[in-house]
Amino acid sequence: MSLLDAASEHDALELLHDLGCTDGLPVVVPTADRVDRMVLATGYEPDLVLGEMGPVYGSATIEKVATAAVMAGCTPDHAPVVVAAVRAICQPEFDLTEMQATTHCTAPLMIVCGPARHACGGIASGFGAMGPGHRANASIGRALRLAMINIGGARPGSSDMALHGHPGKFTYCVAEDEENSPFPGLHTTFGYEPDQSAVIITGAEAPHSTFFTGDRDDPNSVESLLNVIALVMANPGSNNVHLREGAITVIMNPDHTEVIRRAGLTREDVQAELASRATISIGTMRRINPTLFMQGINSDDKGRFSDAADDDLIHVLKDPNRVLVLQAGGSGLYTMVMPSWCAGPHRNAIVHSEIELDQVCEIPGMAL
Numbered sequence: 001m002s003l004l005d006a007a008s009e010h011d012a013l014e015l016l017h018d019l020g021c022t023d024g025l026p027v028v029v030p031t032a033d034r035v036d037r038m039v040l041a042t043g044y045e046p047d048l049v050l051g052e053m054g055p056v057y058g059s060a061t062i063e064k065v066a067t068a069a070v071m072a073g074c075t076p077d078h079a080p081v082v083v084a085a086v087r088a089i090c091q092p093e094f095d096l097t098e099m100q101a102t103t104h105c106t107a108p109l110m111i112v113c114g115p116a117r118h119a120c121g122g123i124a125s126g127f128g129a130m131g132p133g134h135r136a137n138a139s140i141g142r143a144l145r146l147a148m149i150n151i152g153g154a155r156p157g158s159s160d161m162a163l164h165g166h167p168g169k170f171t172y173c174v175a176e177d178e179e180n181s182p183f184p185g186l187h188t189t190f191g192y193e194p195d196q197s198a199v200i201i202t203g204a205e206a207p208h209s210t211f212f213t214g215d216r217d218d219p220n221s222v223e224s225l226l227n228v229i230a231l232v233m234a235n236p237g238s239n240n241v242h243l244r245e246g247a248i249t250v251i252m253n254p255d256h257t258e259v260i261r262r263a264g265l266t267r268e269d270v271q272a273e274l275a276s277r278a279t280i281s282i283g284t285m286r287r288i289n290p291t292l293f294m295q296g297i298n299s300d301d302k303g304r305f306s307d308a309a310d311d312d313l314i315h316v317l318k319d320p321n322r323v324l325v326l327q328a329g330g331s332g333l334y335t336m337v338m339p340s341w342c343a344g345p346h347r348n349a350i351v352h353s354e355i356e357l358d359q360v361c362e363i364p365g366m367a368l
Contacts, residue, residue: 016071021150023142023170027071038066041076042083043359050083051090054097056153060086064151065143072143077121078136080355082143084199085110088353089144095344099203100154103161104239106341106348107168108148109204109249110141111326113187114197116355117175125175127330130207130251141171166206174328180254181327182261189267189321190352197355202247202324203348207336208232212256222263225256226270229335230277233323234316236288238339241280244315246342247322247350250274253329267325275320283310324350 006012012029016022028034039046039062046063053060062083069082089096089108099106112123121136129137154160162169178185187198210232214221233240233248240246250270252260260270282305305314317323329336341348 020155021146022071023145023149025170027146028073030067030070034070035063035067038070038074038076038079039063041079042066043356044083050087053086053090053148053152055100055159057097058151058153060090060147060151065147068146068150069139069143071146072139073135074139074143075121075135077119078140078143080197080357080359081110081112081116081120081123081140081199082147084353084355085140085144085201086147088199088201088351089148091351091353093346093349094201094203094351095346095348096148096152098344099341099348100148100152101159101161102341102343103163104341104343105162105164105166105169105205106203107166107172108144108201109168109338110144110173111186111200111202111249111324112140112173112175112197112355113178113185113200114192114355115195116197116357117178119197119357120355123173123175125177125328129174129328130172130336137173137175138171141173144173145170168204168206172204174251177254177327177329182257183267183325183327186324186326187352192354197357198352199355200324200350200352202249202338202350203341204247204249204338205238205340207251207338208235210335210337211333212335213333214259216255216259216262219263221259222265225259226273226277229337230274230279232337233274233278233339234280235339236280236284239342240316240339241285242289243342243347244318245322245347246317246340247324247348248278248317248340249324249326249336249338251326251328251336251338253333253335254327254331255333256335257327268320270325271320271323274323274325275315275317278316279313280316281310282308282312282314285314286310322350
């Protein structure tokens with residue numbers, strides 16, 4: 001990897017900005033010593049390739065990923081999560097090249113599950129977990145974005161063609177609140193054991209606030225809760241409504257999952273109920289986008305609804321397993337719903353990768 005010369009760290013930072021190597025915010029200057037020590041923290045050789053990152057198909061070597069982690073302000077504890085996240089989005093099913101180049105605002109939402117939540121720097125899952133003030137969440141998510149910029153080559157207006165973007169394109173990382181959740185760890189639904197750690201990644205819009213206030217002792221509250229979440233999922237402006245093959249993430253706060261628990265519903269029950277209730281009328285689709293709807297943006301639907309009545313309903317999602325349901329955040333009135341981009345050859349599939357905690361090397365006295 002080539003090195004840049006600068007008279008001072010200030011000059012080096014300005015040079016990185018001028019070269020388009022930052023996300024617009026100041027970064028930690030990735031000196032050779034800092035990068036070498038971060039590579040050591042991963043437990044891998046620096047030239048190990050985790051995958052290719054489009055649109056320029058750069059090789060995501062451990063050294064390059066470690067550089068992104070240093071720039072993002074990561075500590076050595078964060079390294080295993082960053083490595084796992086890069087490995088995940090390099091999977092072909094994630095459609096990274098197309099995702100980086102789309103005009104949609106999508107960003108990779110990282111959900112950290114298992115013991116790594118605590119072992120890797122204390123990734124937040126409570127109050128404000130997707131907001132500022134949590135170093136691990138902010139740095140890990142930012143490291144992934146800097147890798148997408150500097151390895152994948154995503155630059156606004158030239159290769160990253162998002163019309164507006166959204167703040168999650170700086171950092172978008174949250175841990176699941178497994179200890180207080182009525183559901184098993186989300187990673188177990190992807191075949192991991194509870195004592196394993198994994199990162200689950202989906203291409204997501206910014207969170208859509210979903211207001212619900214109900215009496216948790218009222219058995220009818222669960223019906224109202226599921227209905228309001230389903231209505232937000234069926235937002236007629238989202239790609240999910242038109243493509244119907246993407247994922248939707250639902251992050252429920254503890255008060256709302258308590259309603260689910262008291263109703264005796266499992267995660268699978270919630271997924272099925274939301275997929276069943278998240279519908280939109282044919283008439284609405286004809287009014288908001290008649291040409292696109294009748295042509296069938298989804299080839300499987302082409303001509304399928306031409307004779308349907310206006311009050312007939314179509315489901316936003318075909319597969320309930322593409323509703324990611326988990327608990328995070330503080331107790332209160334709001335659940336968050338994140339629609340997805342759901343385009344690309346594989347419909348920007350949900351991807352995941354194990355976080356390998358036993359691979360990490362301890363570095364005495366390490367301070368980046």
